[in-house]
Amino acid sequence: MQVDFHKMHGAGNDFVVLDARKRALPLAPARIAALADRRRGIGFDQLVLLQTDEPDATGAADVRVRFFNPDGSEAGACGNASRCVGRLLSAELHRPAIRLRTAAGLLEAVADTDGTVTVDMGAPRFGWDTVPLAREGDTLRVVLDGLPPELPPGAALSMGNPHCSFFLPTAAAVDPVLVGPVVERHPMFPERVNAGFAVVEAPDRLRLRVWERGAGLTLACGSGACAAAVNAHRLGLCGRAVTVELDGGVLGIEWRASDDHVLMSGPAVLSFSGRVELEEFAA
Numbered sequence: 001m002q003v004d005f006h007k008m009h010g011a012g013n014d015f016v017v018l019d020a021r022k023r024a025l026p027l028a029p030a031r032i033a034a035l036a037d038r039r040r041g042i043g044f045d046q047l048v049l050l051q052t053d054e055p056d057a058t059g060a061a062d063v064r065v066r067f068f069n070p071d072g073s074e075a076g077a078c079g080n081a082s083r084c085v086g087r088l089l090s091a092e093l094h095r096p097a098i099r100l101r102t103a104a105g106l107l108e109a110v111a112d113t114d115g116t117v118t119v120d121m122g123a124p125r126f127g128w129d130t131v132p133l134a135r136e137g138d139t140l141r142v143v144l145d146g147l148p149p150e151l152p153p154g155a156a157l158s159m160g161n162p163h164c165s166f167f168l169p170t171a172a173a174v175d176p177v178l179v180g181p182v183v184e185r186h187p188m189f190p191e192r193v194n195a196g197f198a199v200v201e202a203p204d205r206l207r208l209r210v211w212e213r214g215a216g217l218t219l220a221c222g223s224g225a226c227a228a229a230v231n232a233h234r235l236g237l238c239g240r241a242v243t244v245e246l247d248g249g250v251l252g253i254e255w256r257a258s259d260d261h262v263l264m265s266g267p268a269v270l271s272f273s274g275r276v277e278l279e280e281f282a283a
């Protein structure tokens with residue numbers, strides 16, 4: 001089956017967007033992993049699947065969106081991809097505001113004429129069993145055994161997907177490539193976790209690198225930037241509005257006091273479009 005795709009990115013966090021609104025696409029985890037291969041496939045940090053929305057009591061969306069990691073696992077949320085879908089649908093529907101139905105709920109993305117897209121990521125959740133952690137405990141101070149002593153306790157939350165943010169004195173204090181995989185699969189996180197390594201540079205500025213669950217170190221993680229900003233504020237390290245500098249670019253995050261929602265702004269870029277023969281990739 002030949003399928004058209006769009007290759008997009010948000011601050012270097014890259015996606016293949018497939019449209020399954022008119023026909024179902026056979027996408028078993030092994031096929032997703034094969035497509036994700038950066039040498040033998042197309043390559044991406046997440047595969048994004050568009051489906052027709054089925055309105056329910058929460059309302060109607062313009063599209064239903066699902067996110068898959070390169071290891072084939074499904075994620076409940078992806079901030080940068082949500083912005084990219086907002087950009088794509090905004091061009092298709094000729095209006096700036098787009099409603100996306102994700103596993104994390106109904107999100108609104110608003111595309112600006114300068115290429116920036118802002119997505120309302122909803123409210124963060126802090127319950128230990130929501131993140132989830134393996135056992136009851138304080139999500140602001142998660143102590144992980146078996147990790148280097150220079151790693152401080154983490155701050156965990158759910159943005160629709162699980163995150164643990166670590167606040168470090170300098171970016172060199174911890175190597176995310178060494179420590180990230182251990183945190184991702186630590187028994188404290190029964191559904192694994194996205195691990196963020198942050199430095200507070202000013203009350204309104206963070207430097208962040210994220211080891212993503214199921215994807216590894218990416219150039220930017222949108223939900224990870226939301227998690228780091230919210231956790232920094234919970235810990236009294238930052239205000240409610242921060243810029244987050246990632247390896248691939250800068251995102252603006254605001255944790256809005258009026259409704260508890262987290263707003264994320266940043267670029268959403270179409271790199272190229274193409275066509276792929278799905279049957280060429282493992283079923």
Ligand SMILES: N[C@@H](CCC[C@H](N)C(=O)O)C(=O)O
Pocket residue numbers: 013045046067069074075076077078079080081161162194212213214215218220221222223224
């Ligand atoms: N790139 C992301 C997050 C993608 C999902 C994540 N790896 C997970 O498994 O939760 C973003 O921009 O938020």
